[in-house]
Amino acid sequence: DSGVTQTPKHLITATGQRVTLRCSPRSGDLSVYWYQQSLDQGLQFLIQYYNGEERAKGNILERFSAQQFPDLHSELNLSSLELGDSALYFCASSGTASNTGELFFGEGSRLTVL
């Protein structure tokens, strides 16, 4: 158990819809990261928050947005969903914003867009 909690574990929805994925980081960790994992693209970094502020941005689509709340939990919002958005979405946390900090991953949220 990494200590990172993600909900929901599975989500099935239709094209055009909007979903919200939730992540609670490990106790005390200030950094939260969102990753998308698909078979063809591998694990792609989407966005990082550190203590409520956006710290780094990766290949996140404009249809996607995220935020980190004062209690440090984070939400990833995916809107106008397309078939290609079907993937595993992972949240990870770390206690540092440095380059060598270990990432602790949650079990992921599997999104299926029909």
Next chain:
Amino acid sequence: TQLLEQSPQFLSIQEGENLTVYCNSSSVFSSLQWYRQEPGEGPVLLVTVVTGGEVKKLKRLTFQFGDARKDSSLHITAAQPGDTGLYLCAGGPSGGSNYKLTFGKGTLLTVNP
């Protein structure tokens, strides 16, 4: 954009065999991490290497960071079925102040009993 190429993409071996998987890039990384991901789970960190030429051992697993900090290898001795999983390498950017790991696509290892 920094890219990490992992090879082989798939590897299926028998219990007791040795194997090496590779992680290569044209970019320099300040650190290199190896993760293992099992089905239905998130990746779990195995090791972090930060110095060019560094070798770290974790039981039957040996990790090496290239001298130029552009590549890394993972060697498993006497593989066991419990070693089955997706092995991911991830590089930390050199010279950047933001933390943004770049992951390779992974090597899917199957160890057959």
